[in-house]
Ligand code: SF4
């Protein structure tokens with residue numbers, strides 16, 4: 001974000017602003033339990049859970065740690081783990 | 086010159102400013118303004134889009150969107166409606182959108198009251214809107230024309246609230262001088278926005294700012310307010326040269342130069358005070374008036390200079406910050422802190438439509454004279470409090 005009158009930003013600001021910085025819990029995906037149903041990616045409010053070789057993972061740059069994916073996963077493949085810094 | 090209702094005069098002033106978008110929700114005592122404007126739009130007298138909405142929150146939101154799209158916008162509201170706009174008012178200022186609004190002054194619930202005081206706009210003091218107070222119908226409408234010029238000035242770009250007392254100004258019939266379209270066009274150039282919201286070139290207005298920049302964005306608004314302090318004065322002078330009417334810049338003075346006691350107030354009560362001053366002067370009491378025209382930006386230096394020769398000041402507040410005192414009184418005292426040893430008295434009055442008479446004013450001046458002698462000052466006094474019903 002650059003300083004501008006009225007805080008006006010060009011497109012792509014959501015990509016530039018890394019919203020994953022204030023996360024308290026981190027979703028950890030267990031590929032062994034994941035059946036690739038994609039429910040987590042449907043529910044993620046940030047739209048950042050993606051598929052890779054039939055398994056699912058998230059983008060920690062933007063994941064705010066809300067835990068919705070873990071709550072929705074029917075296989076218990078996502079665990080919320082406290083972030084340690 | 087025509088004898089017309091205050092609300093009609095305001096609508097006429099809006100018409101000659103040629104807004105592109107008007108959006109409002111009717112609420113007493115603002116209704117006559119927007120009713121007249123919607124009729125004007127329907128009659129083709131204004132080539133504006135009149136957006137009917139289901140609430141004041143939507144009305145201001147429509148203005149925010151339309152202003153971001155580069156159009157000149159207008160809305161009007163009062164009291165509960167203004168309170169409902171509260172959240173979006175910050176957005177309008179932060180996005181630097183030069184919306185002009187007539188904020189009709191009315192008391193807030195509870196208890197329910199539709200009558201005048203100034204609690205509603207005072208409670209929006211910190212939103213980043215410029216607030217100008219009008220003394221009569223002519224000023225309330227002339228100030229609309231000035232307000233667009235102030236708001237749209239490139240290094241200001243802030244929304245402006247033109248405050249006018251409900252009923253006392255909105256429903257009164259007064260002789261009002263109307264405007265020649267040609268003259269207004271010459272005075273008020275087209276709005277030339279810095280950023281334009283356009284689907285072909287998408288942009289985010291009021292985007293996310295993390296702690297590394299939020300302060301600087303707020304500072305920019307504060308700087309714009311400083312520019313406005315000068316520009317409000319310049320534009321008032323330009324208006325005088327062009328239209329022959331003048332109401333003061335940030336403040337105005339009446340018989341203030343040699344006054345020992347100065348009364349500070351805003352809005353329609355100014356007229357009553359002037360009459361009371363004339364009568365007191367005839368009785369040999371050296372009293373004068375400082376009319377606060379700009380409440381935000383607050384004219385700190387101008388007030389300091391104007392008060393310099395006085396021995397006592399009386400500040401009238403048609404509002405109260407509960408648990409403290411009247412907001413104008415607090416602001417005036419803070420402006421004078423360390424600069425003046427003047428005796429300062431603050432009065433709460435005119436709440437929920439209680440009349441303020443010349444006698445009310447004279448009684449306050451008598452109290453100030455008393456306080457100067459005794460050295461005893463009651464800082465926050467409710468005027469004409471009906472102790473018998475408490
Ligand atoms: S924790 Fe929330 S934001 Fe992060 S991946 Fe899961 S659903 Fe998305």
Ligand code: SF4
Nearest residue numbers: 034035037038040073
């Ligand atoms: S919801 Fe669970 S099982 Fe389904 S894709 Fe996501 S992690 Fe895998």
